[in-house]
Amino acid sequence: MTQPAPTESTDSAGEPVLDGQVFDAVLFDMDGTLIDSTPAVVRSWLRWASEFGVDPSFRDQGHGLPARALLASLVAAEDVETSIARVLELELADTDDIVVLPGAVALMGSIPEARRAIVTSCARPLADVRLAATQFPAPAVVVTVDDTPRGKPHPEPYLEGARRLGFDPARCLVIEDAPAGLAAGRAAGCATIGVAGTHAVADLDADFVVRSLADLRVTVTPDGLLLHHLVD
Missing domain, CATH: 3.40.50.1000 (HAD superfamily/HAD-like)
Structure with a gap:
């Protein structure tokens, strides 16, 4: 320009x-x-992954993407909304570090x-x-x-x-x-x-x-x- x-x-x-x-x-x-916010994000997403049975190796793939887009690639379509709500709940509660x-x-x-x-x-x-x-x-x-x-x-x-x-x-x-x-x-x-x-x-x-x-x-x-x- x-x-x-x-x-x-x-x-x-x-x-x-x-x-x-x-x-x-x-x-x-x-x-x-x-x-x-990396430490808090990692804690929250690893806890979600443990609860939903998702391989934790995914966490290196999604930085900078909206949570919905990442979650849609990790869980069945019927679980996306529940996962979004749970991840947001966990992240809102964790502001340490x-x-x-x-x-x-x-x-x-x-x-x-x-x-x-x-x-x-x-x-x-x-x-x-x-x-x-x-x-x-x-x-x-x-x-x-x-x-x-x-x-x-x-x-x-x-x-x-x-x-x-x-x-x-x-x-x-x-x-x-x-x-x-x-x-x-x-x-x-x-x-x-x-x-x-x-x-x-x-x-x-x-x-x-x-x-x-x-x-x-x-x-x-x-x-x-x-x-x-x-x-x-």
Whole structure:
């Protein structure tokens, strides 16, 4: 995409990423990108698997996918709704060990309210519980799996995030940790930044990959948001 040239010096903020492109808004994934809920998720899903007689090896396959999509691949059709309800019950009850990831609060806080959103595969109650448990300062726009008929890797969640902010998806940046989420962002027409952690750098098909949100900075320019990568 063609973007306006940067209008401010970046000398103190590191190298501009994505060829210095300027964006109207940033759409963040939540789990694995802003917060780490992995221990609680693993406990909850392993307990569900034990109760439903499912091989626990499945847990390495579903990060970034809506729970419904993963469960539909693991149990008979008649057991999907019961499984969804049980997994949600377990996850809502387990908020131990959920932490904010490095750099997440600072990066989110550096973006104006009207230009930021969370787009998550969590159900609304679960997103609310996890954000509250970490005291993460959530933006006004939070899109959950309850808000769109189709979840990641379909583009609809990110299209909805851009729509709620009032921006063209082609002028939005998606920040994600999971291949399914990055695929959703690309399909929505957004630029993408992958964050390593839940997946190796080699597994992240993104326009740019960082090892931590702490490596990113935002400059607000008259034309929009310019991201910088802090390099050693």
